[in-house]
Amino acid sequence: MDDEPHIVELLKDYLELLGYPCEIALNGREALEKIRTDHSFTIVITDICMPEMDGIELIRQVKKNWPDIDFIAVTGFTRQYRYTDVVKAGASDFINKPFDFDELQAKIHRIIRERRLREQLRAISHHDPLTSIFNRRYFEEKVPQECYKSWRQGYRLHLVMFDIDQFKRYNDTYGHQAGDELLRKFAEILLLSTRQLIDIPFRYGGDEFALLIPYCANDGVLKVVNRIFDRYASRGFHPTSVSAGVSCFIRSDSPFQEDVADFIRRADQALYQAKREGGNQAVLDPASLSV
Helix, strand or coil: CCCCHHHHHHHHHHHHHCCCCCCCCCCHHHHHHHHHHCCCCCEEEEECCCCCCCHHHHHHHHHHHCCCCEEEEEECCCCCCCHHHHHHHCCCEEEECCCCHHHHHHHHHHHHHHHHHHHHHHHHHHECCCCCCECHHHHHHHHHHHHHHHHHHCCCEEEEEEEEECHHHHHHHHCHHHHHHHHHHHHHHHHHCCCCCCCEEEEEECCEEEEEEECCCHHHHHHHHHHHHHHHHCCCCCCCEEEEEEEECCCCCCCHHHHHHHHHHHHHHHHHHHHHCCCCCEEECHHHHHC
């Protein structure tokens, strides 16, 4: 973004020559509208002094709504703005006018390297190191998102909580390495028994697992659970078995977060009912029967 057309056209030609597809804008408002309508942008190069909306205000507004977008601010050392203003607004880097294209390329490469590193760290933080499926941290982040989508788009969303029956006894008998292998195998069974990129499995903690199943009725979810039970039983992890509790998300007049907490609580209560009744079974939460 720059209010001088020949500068943005020159930058566009240079960046596309480097292999970076890009769009141009002549002021902050135009740029903000493009970002609102196209969420694929990852890096924004913006002049600071522009009409209608300056670069500082643009950075603030974009960072508030799309914090993953990186900014390179172009500044000419005017009295109105300082380096600290640019950094405080949320820019990843800055470059002085007139700038050198090699310097700009180096700054872009650094931002891309840092973005890749952040993505790798985010992936690590979301996955359980033992089973390689998603962990509880990601569960707590993902469940509210999926609940909101199911409510807004009008489809059913089920949560299945699993617990390995007699897991402690198995661990004590065969050792922790065997117990870890059992947990890895159960995670594999979850992946084999569910729809890739649709159903979402998690290791909730210890020998507890969770599974989000969208676009499915109660009987369809129970068929998936029974398939998991059958595959687990065929692996021969005696004397263990699997218990499961199932709930369907229900939107009420309560605050949204309370409905999300209730969704998890009902699945958990159904799970412990299954275990109280001897395990090796699935229990559907009573409130979900009416959905």
